[in-house]
Amino acid sequence: MENNSGMRNVKWWEKPLALVRRPPRHERLPERRKPARRASKLALHAILAPVSLAGRAILLLAGRSGRLSPDGIRRIAFIKVDHLGDVLMATPLMRALKDWAPAARLTVFARPAVRGLLSRLSYVDAVENCEVPWILPGSGSWGNLRACLGLARRLRAGRFNLVVDLRYHNRLDSLLLSLCGARARLGYDAGGFGFWITHRAPLSRAGHEIERGAAALRRFGVPVHNLGMDLPLFPSEEREALALAGGKRPFVAIHPGAGNPVKRWMPERFAWVGRELARRARVRIAVLAGPGEEELGGPLVRALPRAARVDLRGRLSVFEMAAVIRRAALFIGNDGGPAHVAAAVKARSLVVFSGTSVAKDWAPPGASVIEKWVPCKPCYSSTCPYGQACLRKAGVDEVLAGALRLLGVSRRKSH
Numbered sequence: 001m002e003n004n005s006g007m008r009n010v011k012w013w014e015k016p017l018a019l020v021r022r023p024p025r026h027e028r029l030p031e032r033r034k035p036a037r038r039a040s041k042l043a044l045h046a047i048l049a050p051v052s053l054a055g056r057a058i059l060l061l062a063g064r065s066g067r068l069s070p071d072g073i074r075r076i077a078f079i080k081v082d083h084l085g086d087v088l089m090a091t092p093l094m095r096a097l098k099d100w101a102p103a104a105r106l107t108v109f110a111r112p113a114v115r116g117l118l119s120r121l122s123y124v125d126a127v128e129n130c131e132v133p134w135i136l137p138g139s140g141s142w143g144n145l146r147a148c149l150g151l152a153r154r155l156r157a158g159r160f161n162l163v164v165d166l167r168y169h170n171r172l173d174s175l176l177l178s179l180c181g182a183r184a185r186l187g188y189d190a191g192g193f194g195f196w197i198t199h200r201a202p203l204s205r206a207g208h209e210i211e212r213g214a215a216a217l218r219r220f221g222v223p224v225h226n227l228g229m230d231l232p233l234f235p236s237e238e239r240e241a242l243a244l245a246g247g248k249r250p251f252v253a254i255h256p257g258a259g260n261p262v263k264r265w266m267p268e269r270f271a272w273v274g275r276e277l278a279r280r281a282r283v284r285i286a287v288l289a290g291p292g293e294e295e296l297g298g299p300l301v302r303a304l305p306r307a308a309r310v311d312l313r314g315r316l317s318v319f320e321m322a323a324v325i326r327r328a329a330l331f332i333g334n335d336g337g338p339a340h341v342a343a344a345v346k347a348r349s350l351v352v353f354s355g356t357s358v359a360k361d362w363a364p365p366g367a368s369v370i371e372k373w374v375p376c377k378p379c380y381s382s383t384c385p386y387g388q389a390c391l392r393k394a395g396v397d398e399v400l401a402g403a404l405r406l407l408g409v410s411r412r413k414s415h
Helices: 012-018 034-061 084-100 112-119 141-158 171-179 209-219 235-245 267-280 294-303 318-327 337-344 396-407
Strands: 075-080 105-110 126-129 162-165 184-187 251-255 284-287 309-311 330-334 349-353 368-371
Touching (some): 075 084, 084 337, 105 112, 112 126, 141 171, 162 171, 235 284, 251 267, 251 318, 251 337, 267 294, 284 294, 318 337, 330 337
Parallel strands (some): 075 162, 251 284, 251 330
């Protein structure tokens, strides 16, 4: 039985269990395969538990789990096989590792899509292309395992003294650390697969993602003083942004896309907000969209008068987009890469946050956030059986009011 809020009434004997965060609602629905899945998971944990305990004991007795020292570390591998926003949030950690061991060569294993960004960072010495299937929805178990073993072989061939992987979303990241062959391996033990991780960081569910990674490094003697993200821009890109924006009249940059479709606020709502901002705040609207997302900006472009729109959909590189956002009076978008780009270039921003995760843990630093709570939040999913109820609760009036406030335009004056 459920109450009006969508949560089941809790009996008195269930209250201690109710303190634990409930899983997404659609995962609580009965499924035929759930008992078998639970049984296989329990069996796997039963097998791995003694292996993990034995690994911890051996490493402890060998004295390989204490504080790290930069002495003797000549090659460091940092694994970041994620999307743009996650990579930007990891830049303070890469910078801290290089500051801690300046004589070491820092190699980042990352997706080709972010190679250009990593190549600009002065503290990154090399970038290795690395696509792994387990970060994508619907990937198969055997394909994931083969990719993990292949990447482990590459790491062993690189003869790294220290390998750092601070992903905790998949147990294969822990298995990768266990098999990478480095003398020092720093990361999290997900699902018992980190049986040979020398420096296990306790995973705290509290705090922002950047701070979680920083806490893991600090625990083992790597100081992290500056949590600011880095996204270097060339002067030519700044000049190009000025030319693309056209004129001195202020503009608001709006990006209606996001890599995860479940995170996208409705394009027609962005269109309404953009039109009202152009009318009430007397600003132009720069419409941004990455490759394959151009159609999402269509309603916004059509809603704007010709004199008020700057259609930049599909025309910008990541760095040109960053330069445009830096010059904007305000950035408005979803929880995704462009919002983290805005944070990295220290632009004023307003982010419509979905129910896939929690803003206090994952929002771009410094952004103003509009976040609504539903019973299934956080779902950490790429599909939604409830028609994006979390985003539908974010009304256009609320987003418009937030934008006008950040622009310094009062509602009364705008009317």
